[in-house]
Amino acid sequence: MRRNHAKRRPAQADAPRPGAAERPAFSRRETRDDGEGPLWLWGTHAVLAALANPARSLHTLLATENAAAKLVSPRLAPQLVTAKELDHRLPPGAVHQGIALKADPLEAALLEDVIAEGATRLAVLDQVSDPHNLGAILRSAAAFGFTGLVLQTRNAPPITGVVAKSAAGAAETVTEIRAVNIARALETLAEAGFHTVGLAGESQRPLHMAVAGAEKLAVVLGAEGSGLRPAVAKACAELARIPISAQMESLNVSNAAAIAFYEAGRGSFPPR
Structure with missing residues (x-):
């Protein structure tokens, strides 16, 4: 499902300029990657997904001769x-694979709108800060049918080029949702019938039992190292753990997310 909420800006592609095939002049490196204003996306999957997303406003597409020969947009x-x-x-x-796209960032959706549209599988991140982890979580969410990702308005990275590259196209299909207060967002989800499960190593409840049978599910993951904040943990309907070997203390948050999403969707996807 491509993100296409009414609050987003309409997609507009810049008209190709005369001599578009000519090489542009570059006077400086563009290092801004903060999610504010037009930003660069790079890598084959990220760029092709953005070109296919009508919610993206596009500016400039750059490609090497080899990459351009395989590109139809x-x-x-x-x-x-x-x-x-x-x-x-x-x-x-930046590992660009010979292709880069300058485009406007997608506007985040409102949680209430996503709920009203019928979402049943959402992920909630409590101050996950590493953009590579965020991208990997987006990718796993798309793979296992989680259609939205709730992030705090502050203390969470924007969806930048680094995130989009790690997400391998999933930044275009998993809806970004921003909330000022994560605990309050969990209360909103609970009122809408979502079963909210927070991952916590200290819990004795196995993850597969916590997510089993939930028609509407929100999986909550805490920050790298510190995990869920107390107020967020308290707002979850229950806490659960991923059983792992005693030789390892914990899992990286993106690995934990992939396992949780898989458990939530176990048996839902037929063989290809």
């Missing part, structure tokens, strides 16, 4: 560049 003609020019334009270390 009626929305925006690519400008040909070299790989070195892309390296110069994008943040340091």
Whole structure:
């Protein structure tokens, strides 16, 4: 399900300029990646998904000759560049695979709107701060049928190019939802009939038992290292743990998310 909420700006593609196939001049590296204003997306999956998302307002598409030969987009003609020019334009270390897109960020949805639209599987992140973890969680959410991700308005990273690359296209299909107060958002979900399950290593309740049979489910994951904050844990209907070997103290939050999403959707997806 592509994100396409009424509160978002309408998608508008810039008309291709004359000589669009010519290489543009680059005078400086564009390192801004804070989610404010137009931002760069890079990598094949992230860019192709953004081009296919009508909710994205597009500005500039850059591609090497090899990447452009495999690219078909009626929305925006690519400008040909070299790989070195892309390296110069994008943040340091960006693995661009020969393609990059400048586009406006997607506007976050309201939790009440997502509930009204009939969502049944949501993830809630309590101050998860690493953008690579956020991207990986988005990817796992899309893989296992979780259609929305609730993030705090503050103390959570924006959906930037780094996040989109790690998400491999899932940033376009999993709805970003922002909430000022996570505990209050959980109360709203409970009132809407969601069973809210927080992951906590100290719980004795096995995860598979906590999520079994829930028609509407919200899985709540805490920050790297510190886990769920006390007020957020208290707002969950129950806490559950992923049984792991005693040799390991904990799992990375993105790994824990993937396991939780799988358990929630176990048996829901037929073989390909």
